[in-house]
Amino acid sequence: MARITMRQAITDALREEMLRDENVFIMGEEVGVWGGTYAVTRGFYDEFGPQRVKDTPIAEMVIGGAAVGAAMNGLRPVAEFMTINFAFLALDAIVNHAAKVHYMFGGQFKCPVVFRAPGGGGRQLGATHSHTPDVIFAHFPGLKVVSPATPYDAKGLLKSAIRSDDPVLFIEHATLYQVRGEVPEEEYLIPIGVSDVKRTGSDVTIVAYAQGLQVALEATNELAKEGIEAEVVDLRSLRPLDMGPAITSFKKTFKAVIVEEGYRSFGIGAEVAARLQEEAFDYMDAPIKRVAQMEVPLPYSRELEQSALINKDRVIAAVKEIL
Template identity: 70%
Template sequence: MAIITMREAISQALWEEMERDPKVFIMGEEVGVWGGTYAVTKGFLDHFGAERVRDTPIAEAAIIGSAIGAAMAGMRPVAELMTMNFAFSAMDHIVNQAAKIHYMFGGQMKVPLVIRAPGGGGRQLAATHSQTPDALFAHFPGLKVVAPGTPEDAKGLLKAAIRSDDPILYIENATVYQQRGEVPDGDYTTPIGKSKVQREGKDVTLVTYSKMVPYSMKAADELAKEGIDVEIVDLRSLRPLDMGPVIESFKHTNRAVIAEEGWKSFGVGAEVTARIYEEAFDYVDAPIQRVAQKEVPLPYNRHLEQLALPQVEDIIKAVKEVMR
């Protein structure tokens, strides 16, 4: 086991998959000469060459559209969107093309495409560059959406996504590239569509994913000091959504909090809450609580931005509320 950052985990996954399969290639804005705007692909151009590390125009529909075409024709592109917010410029290609082509043509075409997209707020980029629209993309059957919360899963999920024959949106969070964690040695993959208990506990089920995983870990550490034993279930994939470990946990805790960085309305928390009520209503001992971003376009001002984003303290407060 080595301890590495999220950035290193993603970078290693890309590197290893490109070494393993010559059909894997990277395309996106500044992935080559620049080395990636978040330095994820630093050194790739020199090693793999410009054919497989392709700098693209600033044209997201062209990036995703051509990646879809290349995937249909047998390549395994990893298309990088500089930020998740730019996915809106490629919305048709993500939801109307990538997610539909396999089904709509009766299964004869495959789109083995990975779209990497860092999202999230907290970097004072104001409203257009700070969103967490994960739930939006998880709405569409035909697309798979994964969002790792630890370096181990970041590496394993990306490797699994690259090897998958389905189109996958791989959501990163730009504020946690420096988060460190243990990763297994050697080649491994993390299954897509499988939730995981990241911390065992008996009092309350805390369902979360992505950046809110480390936040939830901190909250659980604090709560443990007060004698509250939190179980953390990391969804890891939003579509397909694996409710198994969530329901199993809930059946012994009877209390749940869902923490996400995106807006609360129509969000991941809404979906998970509804499913718990549908699948385990008899086990409910307290109203389920949701922790999410306040319903506002994120402001530039540092203080206001942090006020709008979910914090560790918000998770602690919500857990205490369901424990009342």
């Protein structure tokens, strides 16, 4: 198996799906001639041409809405928001249209659109370009929200997203593009809405996803040196949210820490903790801990920004607090 970056895995998934289905096309800002601002679609414009790799104006409302319309009328658009921060401008197209047209017209239309959006903090981009707003989108039924942490998951999930008849928001944490992992040559799919155990252990359950998962895994390596074996569950999809593996693990370890890059208030951790106590109250031996971003707009200055973000030390501290 080849060890490739998550960026390459996403590129490969897009390319394979475009070769498989001529109704799959890409639209977004600088996806074509430029090759994608994160270089995910480099070479696509030459390979597939301007008809299938469409550069748009910098106009997120119509990127979002036109992708919805094209999807309703039989195409499979992969619409890229240059960053998820700009998807705020398309919130109406995503929430009021992509996520609603199937239901509100009684099932007459379907909307097989994929919105791709890099996001996340930690790159000194300042307050408006550093959001991890995944939970905002995951709030709404009708939309599927996926955010992978590994190259293997990214490729298999993106292919499933493109083939899905439902609208999918595919969030790529930008600091993960360089993460390498094993990806098989042969084709495979990973179903949306299935969590995955990334590390087994019996002392504590860590529930995480995306960049939070990588932070959690770093923490577990250090914890292991002290003889603490954590089990790590990767949610992979936020909606539908598969709580099965997390609950099973919690029933074994009786303790849980939830790690997410977004804000703590009203966050993924709040949701997962609530569900754990609803489903496994009798197994709870300690308060469920949340490791999340400080409740501040992210600043530019490097040290200051890092101090607001999650890191392995915070995860380790949270684990030790409840052991």
